[in-house]
Amino acid sequence: MPKNDPIAIRTGDRLALSRALTLVENDAEESRALLSALFPFTGKAHLVGVTGAPGAGKSTLVNQIAKNLRQGKGQQAPKVAIIAVDPTSPFSGGALLGDRIRMNDLAGDKGIFIRSMASRGNLGGLASRTAAFVTVLDSAGFDLIIIETIGAGQAEVDIASLAHTVVVVEAPGMGDDIQAIKAGMLEIADIIVINKADRPGAENTIRSLQIMLEMAQGKSGIAAIKGKHALERSPAIKREEQASKLDWVPPIHSTIATEGRGIPTLIEDIHRHRQYLLHTQKWEEKETVRLRCDIQTLIRDTLLTQWWEKLDENKFSDILADVVQRKYSPEEAVEKLL
Amino acid sequence: MTNKKIRVLIAKPGLDGHDRGAKVIARALMDAGMEVIYTGLRQTPEMIAEAALQEDVDVVGLSILSGAHNVLVPAVIEKLNENGLTNIKVFVGGIIPEPDISNMLKLGVTAIYGPGTDTQTVIADIKQAIQISNS
Numbered sequence: 001m002p003k004n005d006p007i008a009i010r011t012g013d014r015l016a017l018s019r020a021l022t023l024v025e026n027d028a029e030e031s032r033a034l035l036s037a038l039f040p041f042t043g044k045a046h047l048v049g050v051t052g053a054p055g056a057g058k059s060t061l062v063n064q065i066a067k068n069l070r071q072g073k074g075q076q077a078p079k080v081a082i083i084a085v086d087p088t089s090p091f092s093g094g095a096l097l098g099d100r101i102r103m104n105d106l107a108g109d110k111g112i113f114i115r116s117m118a119s120r121g122n123l124g125g126l127a128s129r130t131a132a133f134v135t136v137l138d139s140a141g142f143d144l145i146i147i148e149t150i151g152a153g154q155a156e157v158d159i160a161s162l163a164h165t166v167v168v169v170e171a172p173g174m175g176d177d178i179q180a181i182k183a184g185m186l187e188i189a190d191i192i193v194i195n196k197a198d199r200p201g202a203e204n205t206i207r208s209l210q211i212m213l214e215m216a217q218g219k220s221g222i223a224a225i226k227g228k229h230a231l232e233r234s235p236a237i238k239r240e241e242q243a244s245k246l247d248w249v250p251p252i253h254s255t256i257a258t259e260g261r262g263i264p265t266l267i268e269d270i271h272r273h274r275q276y277l278l279h280t281q282k283w284e285e286k287e288t289v290r291l292r293c294d295i296q297t298l299i300r301d302t303l304l305t306q307w308w309e310k311l312d313e314n315k316f317s318d319i320l321a322d323v324v325q326r327k328y329s330p331e332e333a334v335e336k337l338l
Numbered sequence: 339m340t341n342k343k344i345r346v347l348i349a350k351p352g353l354d355g356h357d358r359g360a361k362v363i364a365r366a367l368m369d370a371g372m373e374v375i376y377t378g379l380r381q382t383p384e385m386i387a388e389a390a391l392q393e394d395v396d397v398v399g400l401s402i403l404s405g406a407h408n409v410l411v412p413a414v415i416e417k418l419n420e421n422g423l424t425n426i427k428v429f430v431g432g433i434i435p436e437p438d439i440s441n442m443l444k445l446g447v448t449a450i451y452g453p454g455t456d457t458q459t460v461i462a463d464i465k466q467a468i469q470i471s472n473s
Binding site (some may be wrong): 014015018021022026027040072088089092093094095096098100101102107108113114115116120192 | 341342343345365367368369370371372373374375376377378381382384385388391392393394422423431465468
């Protein structure tokens with residue numbers, strides 16, 4: 001069977017799909033033409049990112065979301081693809097991909113496709129080819145693509161430019177409220193989930209997150225008061241105020257993913273966020289951001305590969321030796337090399 | 339330019355609940371630079387073949403300590419074939435009595451490992467089996 005038959009991929013041949021993902025992941029030469037053949041058929045899927053600290057319960061939550069989306073809906077149920085990213089060891093280059101352990105509930109359902117992906121040295125919480133995986137799965141007709149990042153800390157926010165809807169999963173007792181103010185995770189959240197809500201301290205975590213979110217919205221709160229005072233004088237401000245009511249306020253959900261508690265309302269909000277994006281033209285904005293990032297990454301990788309291929313290795317090692325001897329700085333070495 | 343990595347599915351079919359061996363081998367293969375997918379305990383042959391299909395693995399490693407290998411191994415191989423995965427190399431680890439080994443090999447199992455096997459042996463065998471099938 002040909003590995004790179006775009007028609008087989010688009011018509012639901014799961015083996016063709018799986019092998020295409022491998023080609024794309026390995027950045028095989030034929031994968032670029034394949035992606036170009038598939039790209040015109042993309043743009044329909046809702047891309048949902050799930051991120052959060054290791055052990056917060058991301059995989060269990062993804063399992064429940066997918067199960068709930070499919071259950072009892074027969075032919076109407078959306079087709080769901082899951083990309084589960086886990087870290088590659090920087091020492092061996094190997095990886096242990098264990099997200100499927102939590103997703104055994106989904107076995108046997110042909111409307112679900114799960115693929116584990118090693119980060120292969122990429123920082124930012126995703127693999128460098130995750131965006132290309134999305135292209136392949138979108139063209140294969142999956143309505144919803146869930147992207148589970150590696151266990152993320154404070155800077156793994158690549159998911160924000162890839163997904164339409166970012167779900168940030170937290171667990172109780174993961175640090176004080178200053179952690180919540182810091183840059184990173186919460187800034188990218190469209191929906192916040194406090195999982196393991198039966199654990200002690202869950203209420204405190206929810207409360208401090210609520211306070212932080214209110215603080216973040218404080219600015220627009222002041223603007224709204226200003227608008228109210230000015231209301232009678234200027235209809236333009238009234239329109240502005242109405243527009244600001246359409247702004248998305250990230251809802252906080254508490255869930256117990258192992259028992260499936262809190263999942264249906266979470267799914268409602270995932271759908272609601274999609275509607276919000278479509279009604280406010282933010283969907284196109286997000287698409288533009290995502291594809292710009294995609295092109296930029298491709299340009300960077302392509303230029304870098306071309307440059308390394310043309311590089312005289314002896315020249316490089318000579319200059320490196322000089323840098324080690326403190327004859328030049330790394331900055332001067334770059335000037336000599338480029 | 340390709341960046342091919344060996345992908346391995348480590349699976350525990352059947353009902354025995356001891357996965358220390360599976361975890362030891364998963365860790366060793368990861369340290370050898372492979373991408374190892376571990377799916378947890380109590381997998382049916384259908385689940386294993388489905389995971390192998392979705393993950394496009396080169397190797398499936400089955401860990402069986404329950405004594406049900408004469409049923410489970412043929413069932414897994416049958417399901418792999420049904421999914422069109424005839425190229426996948428199947429390795430078996432666990433407690434497999436001597437008289438059953440030749441039958442397992444006849445079914446298409448690449449190698450069988452008992453307790454005390456050096457993980458380096460397994461790594462070398464996997465690399466060799468992949469090399470042969472790629473050449």
